[in-house]
Amino acid sequence: MNDDNFIDQALKEHARLEAKDDQAFLDQLEEALDENQQQKMMKHKTKPRKGRSPMLAVAALILVSCAALAIVMLNERLRSNSNGDFAVMEKSASPESGAVMPSAPIVPLQVLAARTPLRDQQADQELAVLRRELEDSIVETAKQGPKEAALIMPADPLSPPKPAEPIPLESSKAESRAPSRSSNKDARTRFKDSTGKGFGFRDSDQTPGKGFGRDVKGNNGERYGQLVETSFLSPLQAPLSTFSTDVDTASYTNIRRHVLHGQTINPNAVRIEEMINYFDYSYPQPEGEHPFAVHTEVASCPWNEKHRLVKIGLQGQRIDQGERKAANLVFLLDVSGSMSNADKLPLLVQSFELLLKQLNEDDRVSLVVYAGRQAVLLDPTAIDEGGRLQVSKALQNLSAGGSTNGAAGIATAYELARRAFIPGGVNRIILATDGDFNVGTTSPEALLELVKKQAEGNISLTVLGFGQGNLNDGLIEKLTNGGDGNYYYIDSLREGQKVFQSGLTGTIQTIAKDVKIQVEFNPGKVAHYRLIGYANRRLRDEDFKNDKIDAGDIGAGHRVTAFYEIIPTGVDTTEIPDGLKYQKEKKPVVIPREIVDSPEMLTVKLRYKQPDGDVSTELTQTLTDENGSWLKASEDFRFASGVALWGILLRDSKHAGSGNSELVTKLALSGKGDDKEGQRTEFLDLLRRWSARR
Amino acid sequence: MNSLAMSLESEISPRQTFSALASEHHRMALLYARTLAGEEHTARDLTQDAFLSAWQNWSRFDVTRDFSSWLRGIIRNKWREHCRKNSRESAWDEEALSRLEDTLKEMPQSGFFDQLKDCLDKLPETLLGPVLAHYYQDLSTAETADQLNTSEAATRKRLQRARAALKTCLTSQLSHS
Numbered sequence: 103m104n105d106d107n108f109i110d111q112a113l114k115e116h117a118r119l120e121a122k123d124d125q126a127f128l129d130q131l132e133e134a135l136d137e138n139q140q141q142k143m144m145k146h147k148t149k150p151r152k153g154r155s156p157m158l159a160v161a162a163l164i165l166v167s168c169a170a171l172a173i174v175m176l177n178e179r180l181r182s183n184s185n186g187d188f189a190v191m192e193k194s195a196s197p198e199s200g201a202v203m204p205s206a207p208i209v210p211l212q213v214l215a216a217r218t219p220l221r222d223q224q225a226d227q228e229l230a231v232l233r234r235e236l237e238d239s240i241v242e243t244a245k246q247g248p249k250e251a252a253l254i255m256p257a258d259p260l261s262p263p264k265p266a267e268p269i270p271l272e273s274s275k276a277e278s279r280a281p282s283r284s285s286n287k288d289a290r291t292r293f294k295d296s297t298g299k300g301f302g303f304r305d306s307d308q309t310p311g312k313g314f315g316r317d318v319k320g321n322n323g324e325r326y327g328q329l330v331e332t333s334f335l336s337p338l339q340a341p342l343s344t345f346s347t348d349v350d351t352a353s354y355t356n357i358r359r360h361v362l363h364g365q366t367i368n369p370n371a372v373r374i375e376e377m378i379n380y381f382d383y384s385y386p387q388p389e390g391e392h393p394f395a396v397h398t399e400v401a402s403c404p405w406n407e408k409h410r411l412v413k414i415g416l417q418g419q420r421i422d423q424g425e426r427k428a429a430n431l432v433f434l435l436d437v438s439g440s441m442s443n444a445d446k447l448p449l450l451v452q453s454f455e456l457l458l459k460q461l462n463e464d465d466r467v468s469l470v471v472y473a474g475r476q477a478v479l480l481d482p483t484a485i486d487e488g489g490r491l492q493v494s495k496a497l498q499n500l501s502a503g504g505s506t507n508g509a510a511g512i513a514t515a516y517e518l519a520r521r522a523f524i525p526g527g528v529n530r531i532i533l534a535t536d537g538d539f540n541v542g543t544t545s546p547e548a549l550l551e552l553v554k555k556q557a558e559g560n561i562s563l564t565v566l567g568f569g570q571g572n573l574n575d576g577l578i579e580k581l582t583n584g585g586d587g588n589y590y591y592i593d594s595l596r597e598g599q600k601v602f603q604s605g606l607t608g609t610i611q612t613i614a615k616d617v618k619i620q621v622e623f624n625p626g627k628v629a630h631y632r633l634i635g636y637a638n639r640r641l642r643d644e645d646f647k648n649d650k651i652d653a654g655d656i657g658a659g660h661r662v663t664a665f666y667e668i669i670p671t672g673v674d675t676t677e678i679p680d681g682l683k684y685q686k687e688k689k690p691v692v693i694p695r696e697i698v699d700s701p702e703m704l705t706v707k708l709r710y711k712q713p714d715g716d717v718s719t720e721l722t723q724t725l726t727d728e729n730g731s732w733l734k735a736s737e738d739f740r741f742a743s744g745v746a747l748w749g750i751l752l753r754d755s756k757h758a759g760s761g762n763s764e765l766v767t768k769l770a771l772s773g774k775g776d777d778k779e780g781q782r783t784e785f786l787d788l789l790r791r792w793s794a795r796r
Numbered sequence: 797m798n799s800l801a802m803s804l805e806s807e808i809s810p811r812q813t814f815s816a817l818a819s820e821h822h823r824m825a826l827l828y829a830r831t832l833a834g835e836e837h838t839a840r841d842l843t844q845d846a847f848l849s850a851w852q853n854w855s856r857f858d859v860t861r862d863f864s865s866w867l868r869g870i871i872r873n874k875w876r877e878h879c880r881k882n883s884r885e886s887a888w889d890e891e892a893l894s895r896l897e898d899t900l901k902e903m904p905q906s907g908f909f910d911q912l913k914d915c916l917d918k919l920p921e922t923l924l925g926p927v928l929a930h931y932y933q934d935l936s937t938a939e940t941a942d943q944l945n946t947s948e949a950a951t952r953k954r955l956q957r958a959r960a961a962l963k964t965c966l967t968s969q970l971s972h973s
Contacts (some may be wrong), residue, residue, distance in 0.1 A: 123819060131818055697825075
């Protein structure tokens with residue numbers, strides 16, 4: 103060992119952050135210092151020193167009185183605007199004290215009082231956020247009906263907060279800089295570059311470690327992983343396109359919340375695949391041996407008539423509630439101070455009550471809460487009548503307070519899940535949080551390692567994101583990506599119903615794991631292609647057949663839809679935004695392969711493993727283009743392409759062509775169909791609101 | 797003027813001073829811990845613990861001493877403790893540790909990474925190329941060699957020469973300043 107190691111590490115560190123602060127480290131340190139200071143104060147409280155100045159006691163008394171006054175005033179304000187929803191907040195009062203008090207305003211005051219020097223600079227900004235959250239919850243509460251209100255679409259706020267200014271993204275240098283190699287072998291974040299040579303990291307994986315990258319702060323301090331979309335690729339250079347499936351829907355729900363609140367949408371919050379996959383499509387159920395069916399469709403591209411648009415849809419087998427496997431569920435609930443708002447803990451309790459109703463005596467539920475420290479509220483309990491009551495009571499007694507030690511909570515939850523493990527059944531942690539993992543020395547990388555390791559032992563992870571203000575979307579997404587998990591964002595009881603009532607079997611029961619899709623394009627028909635969305639789901643081509651490489655899971659009845667925009671051969675490609683600043687394609691690359699004459703446009707290959715299997719099965723399907731127009735395509739095609747286009751517009755993509763909000767509306771209207779669930783009508787309403795504010 | 801000097805001249809609370817010092821020194825402390833531990837996760841834990849210990853013993857810190865070397869001393873002790881607890885053999889013997897300490901004393905502590913960048917700019921093209929490819933484009937030495945049309949052994953040699961040149965540059969920058 104010599105000093106060379108030091109310079110080696112220095113270069114790696116410089117490549118990671120250049121001269122900037124490691125803010126995550128500093129934040130963690132401040133939390134640790136806070137905790138240390140609080141412990142000291144506690145000791146002082148229990149051992150009063152002799153001769154301490156009485157002035158201190160007087161000052162403390164004044165402070166307490168001010169805080170109490172503020173609480174009473176806020177309480178009055180809330181009461182004057184509240185209805186049934188607020189009753190849930192009242193139940194969240196401290197069980198020890200038995201006092202009936204709204205916990206929401208208390209915590210922010212405590213948090214602000216304990217504000218430390220490094221964060222003083224942010225205090226004003228955060229105070230504004232807290233105020234806005236409080237106002238939002240008041241407005242929401244006032245507008246909605248007592249119980250039923252949450253079941254209908256949230257109403258327009260009376261006086262929506264001013265749209266926040268978009269936060270500038272990280273510098274383009276950050277995007278292009280690759281991180282140090284480290285030990286990251288997660289193929290999902292690695293991808294082949296456009297020349298087919300070499301591999302790099304893109305997407306949010308800008309830092310060394312295990313795929314936790316530079317997050318981009320969005321509205322209200324929410325953090326999003328940075329997404330980099332693909333440009334058009336030529337099948338002569340990259341004949342294969344490989345990606346992992348994604349059944350998450352959180353991005354759409356999160357965007358819905360932003361639109362309803364009149365907030366600016368951070369482009370990195372827009373994961374187009376999650377928007378498309380939020381909606382139900384009428385794909386036929388699979389027949390035969392495989393647990394899902396592949397459906398393909400091609401038509402003209404609505405936002406560029408010269409291009410073609412290919413839709414690839416997977417439909418997972420539905421499983422009736424009666425045939426569902428026994429479930430061992432560990433509810434891991436974030437009860438930190440930041441969860442006290444009405445759109446967080448109370449909504450979480452309501453949503454879990456819905457889930458509880460669907461469970462039976464074969465199922466087990468455990469309950470772990472975490473804040474400054476983690477605690478097991480309920481050991482694995484069978485959901486017979488007594489058990490149901492026990493869980494329900496424990497849920498009703500929850501209260502929020504303290505800072506988040508997500509890491510310790512997760513470790514405890516896995517321990518419980520392992521203890522009550524049901525072989526061949528569903529073993530799943532359901533983590534509900536606003537994603538504010540901000541205490542403890544455990545790094546996000548270590549957290550992901552833990553989640554991955556447990557997923558290998560057949561304990562998967564579902565994360566429910568709640569609330570606004572400090573949602574760490576990027577972190578949650580990466581945890582669930584790594585943990586064979588799924589990620590939902592719950593913004594209303596209606597969404598809770600979608601996830602836990604109508605879609606429960608899909609949410610908890612996996613029918614196939616490590617589902618990968620690979621498309622081979624025929625260079626005789628396709629000049630260039632582009633995968634829309636799935637920015638952080640791309641896989642290396644050779645990993646398609648590598649069963650050791652992890653990919654997404656599919657739950658019962660889940661659907662996955664992906665779009666490729668195709669530039670057919672013979673179409674002028676000089677105007678393709680190639681996305682590269684320093685490289686221009688000189689001449690078409692001549693490859694030493696003969697192009698086989700085939701009418702087919704592409705072949706879709708799909709690999710999956712049985713939920714408890716280790717070896718993949720492969721499915722293949724070809725698609726031939728009949729040159730149809732999108733006007734004559736299926737309703738699902740038109741609607742889903744409208745959703746994709748909206749995502750493209752929200753991301754400010756250079757690939758929007760002639761697309762605009764009018765075209766999105768046209769596509770969505772023409773593809774609305776029966777819309778029994780009202781999802782598509784809601785989409786149109788969101789679109790109207792968004793267009794009106796532009 | 798550094799954070800410590802500022803705190804001496806104004807009425808800043810010890811906690812504020814400490815936070816400012818943490819801001820100023822955390823990257824170098826992390827870098828040092830990573831050099832000892834060889835991996836990120838342990839290094840972060842060690843450094844967090846070291847800062848916490850430093851804060852708990854703040855009253856014992858002699859303000860006339862150099863904060864960074866005091867902190868490195870704590871990190872070293874934490875590292876030894878970590879190795880003992882985990883029955884782990886440290887690749888650094890006492891002699892190597894003291895040599896590293898001597899080198900670090902010759903390096904700029906504040907603005908280290910800015911100076912590193914300046915030094916990078918001064919590297920000749922033959923050395924800069926491998927450094928950019930290996931560290932900044934995340935290529936392995938084999939991939940770097942491939943990109944530069946050279947052998948892997950030659951690439952490793954060039955990287956080593958580049959690091960030695962950077963070390964010389966960094967130490968001479970301090971003596972100039």
